[in-house]
Amino acid sequence: MNVTLKIWRQKNAQAKGKFNTYPLKDVSPEMSFLEMLDYLNMQLTEQGEEPVAFEHDCREGICGTCGLYINGRPHGPMRNTTTCELHMRSFKDGEIIYIEPWRARAFPIMKDLIVDRSSFERIMRAAGFINTNTGSAPEANSNPVSKIIADKAFDAATCIGCGACVAACKNSSAMLYAAAKIAQYAMIPQGKVEAKDRVDKMVRQMDAEGFGFCSNTYGCEFDCPKGISVDFIALMNREFLSSKACKQKHG
Amino acid sequence: MQQLNSKIPEGPLADKWSRYKTSLRLVSPANKKKLEIIVVGTGLAGASAASALGELGYKVKAFCFQDSPRRAHSVAAQGGINAAKNYKNDNDSIYRLFFDTIKGGDYRAREANVYRAAEVSNLVIDHYTALGVPFARDYGGALDTRSFGGVQVSRTFYAKGQTGQQCLLGAYSSLNRQIAKGTVKMFSRRDMLDLVIVEGKARGIITRNLVSGELERHSAHAVVLATGGYGTVFYLSTLGLGSNASAAWSAHKKGALFANPSFIQIHPTSIPVLNDYQCKLTLMSESLRNDGRVWVSKEKGDKRHPTEIPEEERDYYLERRYPAFGNLVPRDVASRAAKERCDAGYGAGDSGLSVYLDFKEAIEAQGKKAIQDKYGNLFEMYEKITGINPYNQPMRIYPAGHYTMGGLWVDYNLMTTIPGLFAIGESNFSDHGANRLGANSLMQCSGDGYFILPNTIGDYLADEIRTGKIPTDQQPFKEAEKAVKEKIQKFMAIGGRKSASSFHKRLGKIMWDHCGMRRDAEGLKKGKELLNELEEEFWKDLRIPGNDREINQELEKALKVADFFEVGRLMCEDAIQREESCGAHFREEHQTETGEAKRDDKNFAYVAAWEYKGHREKPDMHKEPLRFEHVEIKERSYK
Amino acid sequence: MALAGIFLMLFLVSHLLTNLLMLAGDGGKAFDRAVELLGHPAVKIVEYLLFAAFIIHIVLGVILQLINYNARPVKYKKAPRTEISTFSRYMFHTGVIILVFLVIHLINFFFVRLGWAPLPETAAHSHDFRPMAVALFQNPWYSGFYVVCMLFLGFHLKHAFQSAFQSLGLNHTKYTPAIKIIGTLYAIFISVGFALIPVYFLFFYSS
Known part of the structure; x- marks a missing residue:
């Protein structure tokens, strides 16, 4: 499947951020959402661009490190599911996916999708x-x-x-x-x-x-x-x- | 050759620790305030050690690479924590817990350490309960237990399938209490990149601030590593993606011996690989084997849907091969048995690399509600990842790299061969031999951190009360920082084309294929060569975008991957020298006629402790002979 | 906030019951008697409390809204797609509408009583509310405005009722669902009750 990602990019805490658009081809529905981002980052790295910074660790929904605001919902469209447990089979082919960091005064952005x-x-x-x-x-x-x-x-x-x-x-x-x-x-x-x-x-x-x-x-x-x-x-x-x-x- | 002194106290096994403790020197409260201790890692071992040391009055500096200590990978431990409480009246005791652990570790662990871990296990449960950890309880309000692989009693305390999370949050709360009191200073988002040694003693560390990219020098009178295992050497493992070997490896390079590196546990019940971009295998707790039955089809390459395979055509191979323990055989045995079936062509799924774990009978016997109460969150997790509902059809599982029994060599005081450098929890080697029993890791980490290290470290620090504050502008600190800086510059300057993860993935495949569940001399040698080749490519073709003076996750990854080449080679080296099969280490050349591991106690009842001799140089092996005075060494049988 | 709100909710009940007396069909006698009670000293005290409650509720509402607005200086690009009750998200907005209504309402009635606003021709004296109301309600624009405001009041109350219990920590596995149902019924009762009066005077009443 193919998706279009609109991702918040922000160099550091002081910088002004903006949305960048990344069309991504050949995404497998079996991929987890973060594996899809890994896949994007691998391509970005190989093209010499800076990969999208996002936090994650256990990838099994228990450490609480990951957290992305996906299409207007924290952790995406599935209930009782962390971002790392979300899979691409929950999205449609050709879907536009907005990915934003948590937004709150008490959670200042550090870089891209990483908040403090x-x-x-x-x-x-x-x-x-x-x-x-x-x-x-x-x-x-x-x-x-x-x-x-x-x-x-x-x-x-x-x-x-x-x-x-x-x-x-x-x-x-x-x-x-x-x-x-x-x-x-x-x-x-x-x-x-x-x-x-x-x-x-x-x-x-x-x-x-x-x-x-x-x-x-x-x-x-x-x-x-x-x-x-x-x-x-x-x-x-x-x-x-x-x-x-x-x-x-x-x- | 360095003489290894394990400092195991004399005397009867059951009295060793209590007698030894009374002989340890103390540091007065007034002097404790003057002594600084660095604790690296804030998992169950690190958080418990930092908080216990803080309570004692030491000045503690705790470090973690995560944004919060609560995210350390102990959080993902599922099934439980063992203790010899004998609450079930099933004739359990400290000795039995000790015995099961020694036997489970295939007689390659140190008796005295294991007995001590079993001894303090009851204190650990008391302490967590007092900290408010919500362990499962029965209707009378008392703590509940369940059974786990490799034992015949019910001694595992649990909090649904999230015991690690609950214990870690308990330890985290005690750590927070000390941070609030000011006895512990917390440094999060820091990677330890080197150990600093001044006049032969561990005196500090060099860290990289992961936000600003700055290198920092931190000094102390003792350094405690609680940095976990190196299971991510396989790339695909049940560990968190940030877990790494680098802190322990930097200590190894500075002189700390590394023991039994090839002892790495492959967990039998993980969700199989589903896609090519997967970077993580999710564990399904061993506790599932309490009620789930493991099987494959009796027919080779059977592509039928599992619910369509009738009862008589199913091979419950664990029950068949090991009638006494059945589905609850230890992890190494279960993993190899699964691999054996799959390699023989009986595996399930498209890849043929999985076996079934079936709850049909348990649901019929106990009802869906009872199963849901015990394993609800695991079943949900399985469904989220695979899209399959395990209440209706069997799970598919396959072994995955999980836990490293090997680690930094430590003596009875948990001190490494570098004076003042201690290693606790998974980062040391001492308690699990060649295979760890389920629910023993939470037990060991907590015991080390809360009840053992705080006693033994005092004995070392008693000599340090006159040292005074350790300045960080000394030459060794400057040199260490400079070396780290140059290393980072070298990484940034490669300017190749490939990402660090792509190398890690290939490295992991080499390790899995050549130094995984079944090993042979030829394959291990080949693995070493392949690692060398890949390493050369790595140093030529790695690309790290961005710069090192900001958040740079690619740089963080690359630093870790670089160390894994060396870790991997040492694992192969260790596996080559150990001409026997024991626990998780299975050499094709050494097996019984029925395909079980064949130990060689005459020649290999020792700990192999390796000394670093330089990059690509052959390391030196030191032997610590293992003496078994309180158990009879037997063939480890679960039949 | 919650305590003041609860007080206001109680007030609304008594206000509505009084107003409904206008429909009693006795030419407003019962209603007038109820209005006379407003002069009683005890009612006076309650009246001051009522003002205090209004002011506390409004001031706190504005302060909280400011703090809450400030707690997220940069908003999300993609609007939140949560399937939770919409009323709860717009308490401040419905509150503002009710405040506007309240001001007009005070000018029309309360200020007249105090003598701050001129006495309408229809009324005999400053306490003669019924003819004042009748005159206003027979203006379709005013009635329409009134009904719409009551609708928003209903939205406000639907969330407010159970929310007050939650804020005061008065929740219970058994009773909370019942409280939610009672809250909805209460909101319907108040908004429909008040809205009935203009509808009656506009369509079914001729003097």
Whole structure:
């Protein structure tokens, strides 16, 4: 099959970018989307042009490195699918495919389709952990956790930190990302102890990074490659409000 | 010849570690603050080590090439993490975990290290649980386990098919905690390009900032490599595309011995190659073999749709050949058996290079819901990649390069032959012998990082409390940086026509064909020659567009590929000298009448540790004899 | 935002119920009695709260919109192709339309009551809202405008109702679907309820 690619090219963070058009012939429907880009890059390299810079690593949908905005959708047209898991059989012969980087103030572009997601790191560093030292853990089964809760915490914990929620949100909000971690810990006994403090710190950091606010359009859930539910955002809101209500307790 | 001292403590096996620990010297809290440690790599081993060292009060600098530590390839481990908790009351114990690992590794691992890994495995599970890792639980709220290849107990803790992700995120959270506290400084988007040695000790590293292209010097009192394996030497592998050998290889070139390089695990259950531009093979967790049955048609070249092949015409070859373990034989055995069937012409699919993994019976017996609960995400992944729904028809699988048991040689302290340079996790060689058992890698990485290295490194650093801050304007730092700079300029100046990946792909094919699942002396020699030829072409015809003072992914790739030529040659060299078959290393010349691996314990019960002698120079081999005092060496049988 | 919104939603219910009394067929007696209640001190207090709620809701809405707009300085070339509810994406836009309506509405009624706007000829005194409304609604342009605004109010409310619950963290696997249905019914009830009045006075009423 043949496709026409319209790809955002931008030399570096300061440069002004633009769309370049690349007609690509003999694409196999069995190729993954990123293999199709590899194929383009191989041709560009051999022609002496600079290949398109994009990030990727595991190519099996778990590391969260890849993330392209494809034809108006983060990670492309398939639901619950990362860019690397997307295959060309999901496109039509002759299709024009727009490929853009994530766009958000908090995700500045570094080159072509690579964005800087260190704002996500700082949210996690604010309090995305349980304060426990190596060696101080009690026997693993001393704290039973109901299967239902454990499974729910797992669902929240499957976030891969790719940033599709921010890319999908009309407000570039990172609520789903923060909520997934906050909810995971708030639900289980190990994390409950400092849940209030955690939500306070992480939400404050999130706001400081320049993400937008949530207006409950649920675009994040729709485009999350791991299908993480906005229920966790509600849980975070609840935790946040109650942390405000009893703030004096932990100052 | 360098004397290898593995520093294995004396005494009964079960007491070695606890006794040894009490003899290790300590560093006082006040002095820890003055000591710096570099940790390269932030996977399960690196992140856990960096956070544990930070907790102790050392000044840690952690490095990764990814934008975030959370993306290290430990994230892709699927099936589980082993521990000797005996929660299932199935008579499991630390000794049994130790024994299974030694046997699984085909008696080519060090007893004392393996026992220690088994010993700390229970602490690892406790720790991850405290960190909030959502392991699977049963209805009473206790942790659940499942069984894995090569063992007869159920000791594998899991979080659906994403155990690696969940453990890594746990370690990442503890790392973040230390970053927030200021004990760990995180340097992401950095490639380690060289090790700096000052007066015989590892004192720092040279990194390339992958955003600005700048070369940076970082100094420390000790350097810890947690840089994973070199499985991408096959190009097509289950690893992340960024995984590479370069950091470990730069240490090897500076004098660290490299042990058992040819021990590289081929994982039996990966999705087969579907197109010519493929650069990655996706693993389907070994845990699938708990419920899936492996088969091929009894008829050669059978092109029928798998659902049309009746029961009596199917050859469940693993169950046939290995009735005791059946579909749960260890990885090396399962991989070779699959290759044997395919080579004999019974393989499935158009290429004939795949076998079936069938869940029909399990779905009938347990219901679709139960199977979905256990493997839902794997089934989805399979469908996304192949477009085939495995609930309705069997999966097709084929072996793929996966894990390297070989790696930097380390002693009992996890220190390499360079004083002050430590290697943990997959980057060292110590715990898995010639074949790794499933769910043992998460166990080893976490044990090394959280519970072993933080103790042993103190013993080394106790001598460093008077050293003071290490300046980076010393001659060795300047020289190392200059060498790296020249190397990069050399790459940029080639100006050929071909991309780095195109060379990598060809290199991988050479390795797969000549140093893969089945090897013979002639093929290995041929492989070496082909590598030499390709390497020459590489240095003539490589093209790297752009410049080196910016993000340049082609340059990053080329630097890695260049090292793989050398890694590949050393693998062949090692495979040639090892005139026996053991674990993942199978020499055609050494097999039993039934086609099983034939070990030679009399002549080859040693670790081959290689010393670098220069580019294209024949490396020196050092032997560390393996003594088995607590297990009886037997033929490894799963029949 | 959500709390003010919930208060406004409650207000809308009481406002609508009062307005519907105009259709009671008793020549507006019940409606007039309800209007008289506006003078009660307790209602006065609620009235101030109401103003506060409006102002908070509007000011916060504008601030959030500015921040949200700023959170993505460069927009996507290819418009987002998400299959989520369209109403939710345009809360600010529907909000602005409602604000415009609100201003006109205040001029027509509330300002008259306060004596800031001249008393229309049809009304006997500044609290005599029914004749004022009747006169306005018999203008097809005004009625049309009113109905369209109520339609947008409905869109706004459809999302607002369940969104308020989400923002306050009041979600539940069992009840959230019900809340969504109630929200839709509420939005239909309010918008259709209000829209009925001009339709009635335009087509079915003759003085």
